[in-house]
Amino acid sequence: MDRIKLNSLNISTLPPGEYPDQIVPGLQLTVGARRRSWSVRYRQGGKQFKPVIGYHIPNAPKESDSMGIAAARDKARELLGRIESGVPAEERVAPVHPKNSKSLGDLIDAYETMKRRQGGRIKRLDDGLRTVRNGLKAYLSLPAKQFSKADLRAARDKIAKRGAVHQSSLLLRNVGPILRWASAEDHIEHDFSREVLKVVAPAKRERTLTHGELKAIWTASFQLEKEGGVGSTSFGRLVRFLLLTAQRKDEGLSLKFGDILDKRWKMTQNKSDRMHIVPLPQMAMDIVGEGAAGDLVFPGRSKGKLQGISKLKSRLDTLSGATDWRLHDLRRTAASEMQELGIAPHGIEAVLNHAMPGVGAIYLRAQLEQMKGEALAEWAIKLQKVVGSNPIAAIKEQ
Structure with a gap:
């Protein structure tokens, strides 16, 4: 054994070996190739014991991860005191090294x-x-x-x-x-x-877009397409599609051509976690176009999911002049406009895919689907009047 006086500095730098403490008899620091362990040597019942009481980890991320010399001495004194009181050796449980404990x-x-x-x-x-x-x-x-x-x-x-x-x-x-x-x-x-308390959410947004803002954004979406690039083209189309269908951004980004059959968007994965059929008006179908069943309708580069939404949205804001709005506001605006058209609340809720307790017992799925189709068709007609039937002509007007 090496006769070196242990202190709080050298216990982190000593080379491999066994170092008995000169302050507390029986306490020993064992430095191995990978670990530095504290142990206490004592005799009880005619047998010799040397249990590990802790580990010293140099530069440990947390102070509680490592046992320093002061803590080791306190622990050794406590253990030796218990031994003198007659506590059986088998009742003592060896500590678990932090690296071996369950993360x-x-x-x-x-x-x-x-x-x-x-x-x-x-x-x-x-x-x-x-x-x-x-x-x-x-x-x-x-x-x-x-x-x-x-x-x-x-x-x-x-x-x-x-x-x-x-x-x-x-x-x-x-x-x-x-x-x-x-x-x-x-x-x-x-x-x-x-x-641990939840963070209080800010007041719920109630922002809806005016007819002037809708026309400006609609027109700017075509201008964005003209600037070129897969992202700009897809984002411009996506904005118009979300406004027409009142669906969520992530649902639109995940839409594939194969999800649409006979002008009906069969949505199997969504925030509500339930099947949602969206009958698409012709204006929406014109935006969708045609493609392979497995391809995304609004793709990014290399046919992957569209990225850089915030930058594209910022560019659209610049082109349109509309400020302080989010893509989700398109959904809220569409719902508000359908309400002004006199569409029944349960029809609008069905379009939005909100839960409607009790409605399923009154209306069959086919009836709800018909309501959704009629609501979106009426909204498409109104939107066309708001933005102008010829968007290219609207661009020239600006």
């Missing part, structure tokens, strides 16, 4: 395995786990028992700062069952998910 990522994987074994709604499970893994990406390698309430709060705030308040709430909603299960199975000491 937060491992914990989430174990939860997923358990849930898949139980069965149930796998799609909802996949979406929830994707939200958790993305939101807690920076913490997945952290030992699960070290993941704290402050860490979860920081992850929540980081998402909320991006303007994704709803997404931050989804993170808390989906991480809750994982931490409750982990606490019940003793993988973590405490489930603190319910102690």
Whole structure:
């Protein structure tokens, strides 16, 4: 054994070897090729023991990950005091090195395995786990028992700062069952998910576009197409299509030619997680055009999904002169215009694919589909009057 006086500085730099402490008899630092462990040597019942009481990790990311010399001495004194009191050796549990403990990522994987074994709604499970893994990406390698309430709060705030308040709430909603299960199975000491509050969402937007703004945006979408480029062309068409159909941006971006048959858009994947049939007016069909069944209607480069939406939207704003509006406002505007046309509320809700408790018992699916078709057809006629039947002529007027 090396006779070196241990201190808080040299314990991080000593070469491999065994270093007994000169302050607390029996305490020893063992430096191996990869680890530095604290152990206590003692005799009890005629037998000699040398249990590991902790690990020293130089430059540990968290102070709690590493045992310094002061903590090691306190722990050794406590253990030796218990030995003198007659505590049997088998009642003492050796500590687990942080690198060997289950990480937060491992914990989430174990939860997923358990849930898949139980069965149930796998799609909802996949979406929830994707939200958790993305939101807690920076913490997945952290030992699960070290993941704290402050860490979860920081992850929540980081998402909320991006303007994704709803997404931050989804993170808390989906991480809750994982931490409750982990606490019940003793993988973590405490489930603190319910102690982390949701970020209060800002007031709901009520922005609708005026007829003047609709005409300016509609006309500018053609100007954007004339500037060339796959992205500009697809985005200009997408804007007009979303305004005509009152559907969500992501649903439009995912639309493939094969999803449309006999002027009916069969939407199997959407935010509402239910089948949605959208009868398309002729104006919308003219925007769609023709293509291979597996191709996207509004593609980006190399026929992939359209990217750079924010830049394209900014350019459209410049061309149109319309400000302070979002693509989702097209959907709200279309719904508002259909309401002014006198279309029944349940018909508009059906177009928007909102849940309508009790309506299914009154109207058959075919009747609802007919209502949607009639509502969108009436809206297309009105929109055509608002923007002008000849958009090219409208461009020349400006």
